[in-house]
Amino acid sequence: MPSHYLDHAATTPVRPEATAAWLAAPGGNASSVHATGRRARRVLEEAREEVADRLSVTASDVVFTSGGTMADNLAVRGIHAARTVADPTRDTIVVSAVEHHAVLDAAAAVPGARVHTLPVDEQGRVNTEHLADVLAAEAGRVSLVSVMSANNEVGTAQPIAEISAVCRSVGVPLHIDAVQSVGWWGAPPAEGVAFSVSGHKFGAPAGIGALVLPAGVPCQPLIVGGGQERKVHSGTLNVAGAAAMAAALAAALDSNLASGEPGTPLPQLRAELEAGVVAAAPEARIVGGGDRLPGVVSAVFDGCEADALLMLLDAAGIECSTGSACTAGIPEPSHVLAAMGADPATARSALRFSLGWTSTRADVEALVDALPEAVARARRASARQSGRRTSRRLSGTAV
Amino acid sequence: MRVVAAMSGGVDSAVAAARAVAAGHDVTGVHFALSADPAARREGARGCCTLSDARDARRAADVIGIPFYVWDLAERFAEDVIDDFLSEYAAGRTPNPCVRCNERIKFAAVLDRALDLGFDAVCTGHYARLDQRHGIPRLRRAVDAGKDQSYVLAVLDADQLTHTLLPLGDSTKADVRQEAAARGLAVARKPDSHDICFIPDGDTRAWLAQRLGATNGPIVDADTDEVLGEHQGSYGFTIGQRRGLKLTRPASDGRPRYVVGVEPGSNTVFVGGVHRLAADRIRTAEPLWLDPQGAAALEEPQDLWAQIRAHGEPMRVSEVEAGESGLLIRLAEPARAVAAGQTVVLYRGDQVVASATISHSGSMDLPVSGVAPGVPAPPR
Known part of the structure; x- marks a missing residue:
């Protein structure tokens, strides 16, 4: 019996461009100083530049992770931690009620943090005015706001441009879980925000993702070790995965829906x-x-x-x-x-x-x-x- | 047939599912989630509910090559098995939760759902033989006497049994383990377990005390009415129990004393000598006849046997009277520790005739009594 796959939001088949890039990727540790390491590093950095180019961000803002969940955790917990260290009165994380568990549970797991949950309307949209009221009342206590670009279950997009403007006006960092939308719409419509990317949602193999983390957004590492990714994330770099993700992202955005x-x-x-x-x-x-x-x-x-x-x-x-x-x-x-x-x-x-x-x-x-x-x-x-x-x-x- | 194979994660249900496939059925594996919090379940407990059991069931389905799903029956299990277990204990009776689970979950909730969803039957790894004669299901003891589970299946009615497959009844456990290994089912070496799955540490009395509260009450000599000691809740005791009484004074005859009655209303535990445990008469609530002609057949009590525990010995029956509200079963030899709330199953030879819940028991020497003197028969 032929099967009819109607679950692309869970994961989508790997695109041939991604497979080709994966297979073409060289071996070697991209952190090694020798020639093999340099070859790997070059492919990794080209992938980083391709991803950055497609998302209209600076290459150095792209932090490769193992996937969307890792990126969400790093953003929510890492930004909260950095902001709380700088100002201990910032104890509140603001999230929408319809976030993925990678965000909701990450926020709930922060010791001592208050989580303010934004309600949504019957279509699943956050009310921007409500967010503005919350931030006006206690912007001094908020470490970050995390709202997804579009919901994984019902598909509803959030008014990201408006949400971003509200956050910017009070100087609170915004993180966007853009995992579902990046392969269709590219970067979310907001400047200077952090956002999460997951390769397998748009045709890369599972196991590679990224957090776009603009230089001005403070963030502490969750995973420490070699400090490979701007010291904000550690672990031997996934060169083949990054190459595959860059190729998949290019193919997805070029396909124009x-x-x-x-x-x-x-x-x-x-x-x-x-x-x-x-x-x-x-x-x-x-x-x-x-x-x-x-x-x-x-x-x-x-x-x-x-x-x-x-x-x-x-x-x-x-x-x-x-x-x-x-x-x-x-x-x-x-x-x-x-x-x-x-x-x-x-x-x-x-x-x-x-x-x-x-x-x-x-x-x-x-x-x-x-x-x-x-x-x-x-x-x-x-x-x-x-x-x-x-x-x-x-x-x-x-x- | 389209068959739901109930897969607990154990070796028996895995081999049963594989045999159903081999017999040509269109089989779908289903594991039942019986707890809202699978991590809290006892690892390796019978049956059901731990995450590793779910994983083992899924792997077995992979190897057999059948689709696999988890059905969430946690709410039904809490209402029909755990709450029932608590209220039965609170009323001084001794329920068997595995029997309840078969009766109300595995062959009621699951079978109903399976039939509604377009399946024809449910297949399980129980050891009992099941076939049909003249359109009437015939449930018999398994070939492997040591593994026989016909007792816990005897609460199913003819309609339920008509939609049931029991592929293991003709096999021994050793054969099943060997077959599992030959089929590459990794559960082949998994040990059997007989614990109550929803009591994580196996300490039933502590579990009951936590939920029913600990209230001190007297331990009374059933012969003299003398108070011999104190306990923390009558529900912690079951007829025939000897351990845990903590009596400081020995009996006048120096013989061991046993729980011979439990009276939840006054929170009293009665103790007495072993003679008080002997019962050769068992009164039951209304029975379930597997064969509609079964009642008539009881007039000839030859080769008629009663069993009162899942792993108990069959006892010869000398006479059965079928009254309006239930049966009065006379045993050829007195049985020990017959507790209200237990299920009695009647067999003719190795074939199940009927099952019923015990309401009273007694002996020739003592009146046929309820769970304790003065306690009315439980409404069932």
Whole structure:
């Protein structure tokens, strides 16, 4: 049975340009002084320059990391630590409620830090005025603000330019988790901000990412050792990974939102997917709105548990996700949908379909074909479960 | 058939799943997450719930070549097994959580969900033989008597058994381990375990005390009504228990004393000599007949046996009376330590006839009594 991969926001197939760059990368330790080391260093620095060029930043601002989570942790914890050392009254990290766990959990893990969580509207957007009020009230206590460029579960973009202007006006550093958007939109629309990049989201192999860290943003290292990356990050440099990421980023941005279907850009294929989902399952609701990532569709299937639906679609060769964090393979109710005002049952009934550079119309059609039966079965299983809950409640009151 | 293979992470369920595939079924492996916090579960505990069990199950599914998912049943497990275990103990009865888990989780919640999702059956690694005769499922003891688990499956009704596959009933444990090794299943050497999975350190009494509170109460001589000592909560005691009484005075006859009754209302533990543990009559709540004709068959008690514990010996039955509210089972020889709340399973030869929850027990010398003198039969 052919499989139809609709989970590009989790990871997207490695682009041939990235594979070629990976294979062409020389051996050697880029920190070595000898000729082999110099050859490796040259490839690494060319990759750094390519990434910087594509993101319109200075090459020396690009700090290679092992991926997006490493970059998010370094930014949130490292900037907070540096700012707190300089001024111990800065004890507060401001994040949005819909951040990835790499940011939320990093902020929560800082000893002694206060975390201020910005609410979002029903589309998942941060209210810039609310942020301005928070910063006006206590800018002196805030070490940094961390807001994502676009959400991984529902695709909603944040008003980054406005958020950046607010932060700049009070002199508070802004970190942007740009992991989902960089491969489509390049750098977020903000000057002098830190942002996280993850190579495998746009066609590099997993294991390489970067934190863009402008020279003016103070940051302490989380990982210490050789100090290879501007002393703010350590570890032998991943030359082949960096070369692959640079090649993938160039290919992704050059593709100009192309899908795998000739002549059909990704936003158009996504519109077909949304229309097809709603036609196949009339009760389905598309979540999120406004500016969105070009390939992400989040749909709530009322009365279905997402994990049952996921399994049934998988059996039909359709690969998607619940878009939320898993513990030992158990889907948790989505904190993103909860922050957008969904009740727990709704937050458990959302699936994410995400399209990418290899997606075709056949993938969309296969989903639309498989959906009605999967929804009917998942609904049956879920109805029994909720019927049981109701009867338990009733018998509880009777006693 | 489209089959859900329940995969605990142990060797038995892995081989059962592999055999279901070999038999030509379309098999999907499912591991049940029974705790909201898998890290808190006891490593290596029976069954279920630790992260390493989930990993082992996933690896077995990889090797067998079947899809694998984790189903979150933590809420159902908390309500139907853990809460039930607590309330049964609080009422002075001795529940078997593994029986409850089979009855309400593995073959109820899971089977319902599997059927709703378009599967035809659930396959498990229990050791028991299951086939059909004239459209009626026949549940028999496993070939490997030492591993036989028909007792814990006897709470399933005919409809549930019709949608159940038990591929291991004709094999010995040694064969299964050998087959696991031959199939490249890394769980082949994993040890068996018989602990209660949701009690992380295995200390049931401390676990109960933490949840039910410690309240001092008397330990009373069942013959003389004399108070012999004190305990910290009657739920910590079960009929037949000898250890942990901490009595300072020896019995007048110098013989060991056992718990012979527990009265949760007055928080009293009754103790007595071994003669008080002997019971040759067992009264039960309403039974579950595996065969609808089973009740009639009891009029001929030849080759009829009763078993009251998962790993207990079968006991010969001399007579069974089926009353309106349940059974009265007379044993040929007195049994020791028959506690209310336990499940009694009736067999004809090696075939399960019925199961029921014990409400009272007693002997020819003593009245058929409840969990303790003066305690009414538990509503079931």
